[in-house]
Amino acid sequence: MGSHTDSTDALPNPFTPAGRAGLEAILAEPARAVIALDFDGTLAPIVPDPEQARAHPDAVGALAALAPKVAAVAVVTGRPAGVAVRYGGFAGVPGLEHLVVLGHYGAERWDAVSGTVSAPAPDPGVAAVRAELPGVLDGVGAWRGTWIEEKGRAVAVHTRRATDPQAAFEALREPLTELAARHGLIVEPGRLVLELRPPGMDKGVALLDYVREIDAASVLYAGDDLGDLPAYAAVDKLRTDGTPGLLVCSSGSEEVEELQKKADLVVKGPAGVVGLLSELAAQLS
Numbered sequence: 253m254g255s256h257t258d259s260t261d262a263l264p265n266p267f268t269p270a271g272r273a274g275l276e277a278i279l280a281e282p283a284r285a286v287i288a289l290d291f292d293g294t295l296a297p298i299v300p301d302p303e304q305a306r307a308h309p310d311a312v313g314a315l316a317a318l319a320p321k322v323a324a325v326a327v328v329t330g331r332p333a334g335v336a337v338r339y340g341g342f343a344g345v346p347g348l349e350h351l352v353v354l355g356h357y358g359a360e361r362w363d364a365v366s367g368t369v370s371a372p373a374p375d376p377g378v379a380a381v382r383a384e385l386p387g388v389l390d391g392v393g394a395w396r397g398t399w400i401e402e403k404g405r406a407v408a409v410h411t412r413r414a415t416d417p418q419a420a421f422e423a424l425r426e427p428l429t430e431l432a433a434r435h436g437l438i439v440e441p442g443r444l445v446l447e448l449r450p451p452g453m454d455k456g457v458a459l460l461d462y463v464r465e466i467d468a469a470s471v472l473y474a475g476d477d478l479g480d481l482p483a484y485a486a487v488d489k490l491r492t493d494g495t496p497g498l499l500v501c502s503s504g505s506e507e508v509e510e511l512q513k514k515a516d517l518v519v520k521g522p523a524g525v526v527g528l529l530s531e532l533a534a535q536l537s
């Protein structure tokens with residue numbers, strides 16, 4: 253049994269009974285709680301250039317303060333695991349010696365303990381899609397302002413810097429879905445991004461596996477984007493099966509509203525997430 257507190261006054265109050273039960277379970281037995289967080293939009297503010305994304309300046313400190321007080325902290329991201337570690341500044345941080353980063357929606361895993369990434373063999377469909385992608389973008393006339401992110405085991409087409417980001421996103425959706433399907437891939441839509449990636453893994457599968465591995469008795473998951481919905485569904489499943497959980501939405505734009513509707517708690521962007529993590533760490537002292 254871990255340390256606990258009788259007061260949750262300084263913590264925001266989840267608006268749902270299930271969320272309140274999740275928070276109470278974390279506070280009652282932190283040593284069996286998993287804290288899992290998405291990266292972009294949750295720990296890192298959204299910026300126009302994906303290569304310039306970095307964790308909020310206080311995120312690492314907040315995670316390092318909380319991690320020793322709970323069973324495990326994990327970052328669950330669509331980014332390649334190594335990229336999230338770099339952009340997050342997660343390596344070699346006292347307090348984060350056991351941090352895990354589940355990258356590519358769980359297909360990759362970085363462990364702070366070993367400092368290495370484990371991953372399956374790349375899907376050959378990605379190379380085929382990569383070769384055809386410029387031609388498809390040309391065909392749609394969507395080149396101006398769209399940007400291809402090379403992710404190794406996936407490729408993503410960003411429209412945030414297009415002249416009309418939403419129109420470019422909509423125009424690309426169908427042709428990219430067809431391209432992906434021709435090579436056995438799926439399209440993962442996100443905040444002004446369409447990612448072509450292998451099927452078979454998502455953040456829900458990744459989170460459930462990790463919660464089982466830790467034998468957690470409670471879980472907090474925080475996210476902001478469509479790719480986080482499977483993790484939300486996983487927490488719902490855990491709750492149905494008797495493991496309390498708290499669903500946190502990092503809000504801050506009108507781009508994705510689905511998570512807000514399902515969340516137990518909405519905080520204002522990465523600064524709000526960091527505030528919540530810090531408060532949780534303080535309550536568990």
Ligand SMILES: O=P(O)(O)OC[C@H]1O[C@H](O[C@H]2O[C@H](CO)[C@@H](O)[C@H](O)[C@H]2O)[C@H](O)[C@@H](O)[C@@H]1O
Nearest residue numbers: 291292298299300302305329330331412443445
């Ligand atoms: O699972 P996540 O950690 O949330 O990663 C999802 C995607 O995030 C990145 O794109 C998003 O953030 C960019 C930087 O702020 C922003 O410019 C872009 O519009 C967003 O969609 C990343 O580039 C993708 O690879 C991730 O899959």
